[in-house]
Amino acid sequence: MIEIHTGVLQSTKRKRKVEELDKIEAAAKSAHDNHLTVNAGHGLDYHNIKLFRTIHTIDEVSIGHSVVARAMFVGIDQAVREMINLIKHGTQ
Numbered sequence: 001m002i003e004i005h006t007g008v009l010q011s012t013k014r015k016r017k018v019e020e021l022d023k024i025e026a027a028a029k030s031a032h033d034n035h036l037t038v039n040a041g042h043g044l045d046y047h048n049i050k051l052f053r054t055i056h057t058i059d060e061v062s063i064g065h066s067v068v069a070r071a072m073f074v075g076i077d078q079a080v081r082e083m084i085n086l087i088k089h090g091t092q
Contacts, residue, residue, distance in 0.1 A: 002031050003062070007042035009051070017051075025055050032057035046070065046083065050090050061087070 004027050008020050028038045040052065041062025052061060063083060071079035082092040 001037040003039040005042050006040050006044055009048055010043040021051055028055055028057040049086050
């Protein structure tokens with residue numbers, strides 16, 4: 001199993017985000033092709049998680065910090081439901 005660090009996406013400008021996402025996708029594909037489980041995390045939130053919906057070689061994302069922070073305002077049930085909807089459907 002590997003985990004791909006996705007934190008760079010938060011601090012890059014729009015053009016570089018595409019480049020970084022391409023790197024993440026290539027790394028995930030390579031790991032998956034070599035029979036590794038692929039996780040991704042660091043800096044993922046309710047805004048950028050949608051970028052990962054199309055990378056099918058990522059098995060799991062680490063989004064705990066974002067969900068817990070959102071839960072402070074809307075409660076844990078709604079925060080989790082919103083994140084699941086973003087991951088599955090691209091909408092809250």
